[in-house]
Amino acid sequence: MTLHAPGPGHRPRAAVAMSPDAAAAVLDPESLAALRDLCDLAPLPVLDDLTTPRAKAVLADVELLVTGWGCPPLDAEALRSAPRLRAVAHTAGSVRGMITDACWERGVEVSSAAAANAVPVAEYTLGMILLTGKRVFEQARDYRESRRRGPWLRTPRGVGNHRRTVGVLSASLIGRRVIELLRPHDVEVLLHDPFVSDADAAALGATRVELPEMFARCDTVSVHTPLLPTTRGLVSRELIGAMPADAVLINTSRGPVVDQDALTDAVLTGRVRAVLDVTDPEPLPGDHPLWECENALITPHLAGSLGNEWRRLADLAVGEIARWAAGSGFAHPVRRERLAFLA
Template sequence: MTDPHLSARHRPRAALAMAERSARQVLGSGSLGRLTELLDLDPGLVLDDFTTPAARRALADAELLVTGWGCPPLDRRVLDAAPRLRAVVHTAGTVRHHITDACWERGIAVSSAAAANAVPVAEYTVAMILLSNKRILDIARDYRAERRTIDWNERYPDAGNYRRTVGILSASVIGRRVIELLRPYDLDLRLYDPYVTAQEAEELGALQVGLRELFAGSDVISVHTPLLPATQGLVSRELLAAMPDGATLINTARGAVVDQDALTEELVAGRIRAVLDVTVPEVLPAASPLYDCDNALITPHIAGSKSGELRRLADLAIGEIENYVTGRDFAHPVRPEILDRSA
């Protein structure tokens, strides 16, 4: 049922700006119906190129853009063609690919569904932490190969999650969610984030430690730092070498945060384990030795929102549009002053 308070308001003129596939997958018929209740919007027009005549006509009147994966950059030239634009609601995570300095200079309000996209990434991470400590992948591989009764306690005396140490690299939105989800377990949580104080880490439920201490003292290390110039190659050869034998590195952030050559050497040698949802390049060459490492689980960047989980992104974005239409502040604003240290 339509909210009478919403229906009584003027519907802002808006446009969809994203790849057509993004619109099809993220915004199902139900979401599009809700958007057309809130906004004066042509659901059949999806802008993936701002230079076309249709895009120019849409931009000229748009007060709000609903953006998604594949949205072209909103640079100064595009904004000149959109003199009435006041807000952007992004149906995905990072806005770095399309929100430019010109947007902030114009005072455009920006919201992102990063909090919604963080949920499945955190869930994937927690599952992999628990499976890694339990040595499930190793045991399943051995059982499949040997097909007999084995004393798993003897073979894997370190298996299990009781009082194991998990290191979280970065208290990002996802990193914080992972810590929250891990609180009920009998794990010792450690955190490295230069922007978080010891008291803040304790309030989150983790012990603040130094970067090398995180790697040297953790059974599992989960990487959640955004890829920035300062974090490229942050997980260096030296840090990987400091990891205890048999420890596991989980990376759901960006492949370039890790020195992949050094990681490959460690994995080929069999000294540590890894769960990699991201690599450099994003699809490894067919000849990469990582494909053949029994101690490496590689997934094709699937930790984020997939299939039915995409509806969560749409729901958050629609909630933000309701906030805008009713004159409330965004619940999930993107602020330019923290972009230099966030995704």
């Protein structure tokens, strides 16, 4: 099916398709006003069920969907209700589960706010790299318990961030951003990504290595690979066992990328430390030993956009829609051929 691109001055008919909670979080009044300046936006409430009579009536005239968390799959049935749909501007990261083969077969253009969502994840990662290198969490706990400063001149030489070695697993959007944020710091960055050459890694500011070398050499390893059939359990018991004593594993990608049982064993023995924004399963069972383990910091999947950071997602989507409506195409397109490598 051939879809004709819009041109300058075009005001597409658009609708918002996501959960009401997602819409309330991401699309504040200013963002909605910006969308209405660009589009003939269907009146709220948002579409969170594409099979209702109202949804079908709205979809019948829609050229563009502004989607987000909780958007139902845009499958063949949904597309039959939306014969004019030509583009999707997604206000979150992954489009898995929402964009189906039917969209690609029609030629629907898809944009994602993954680049915007990568920013806070990378910031979280940088913060955790520096804080764990300084052993801030442990020292704050000890200080709270003792109410006095310890013998700071006897601090072990392994504490601190001077010339630490940091491994970044995958040159994803987030992984690349982490490497960029690490540039001002006096650390060595190792990168593992089978799709990145030595020269490309060097251009990013890292040294490309194979997985065993990364885990054997790094004081901190930060996981940024998407969860794919080939990456499930990628961070194996063998790799975790090769980490230096007191090394830190940070995971902000997906829990199943890491062998959770192997990591638990290593953390419980005190050999390694872990910062986990994702786990397998998520959340962990209430009686899981990592909850009470002093060597593990578990956060509730908060590294991605939250609070005022949602505005960055909306701003990116608005900018994408402005480009698309003017005939310039998306700056952050999602390509069908790249889906197998994306989160």
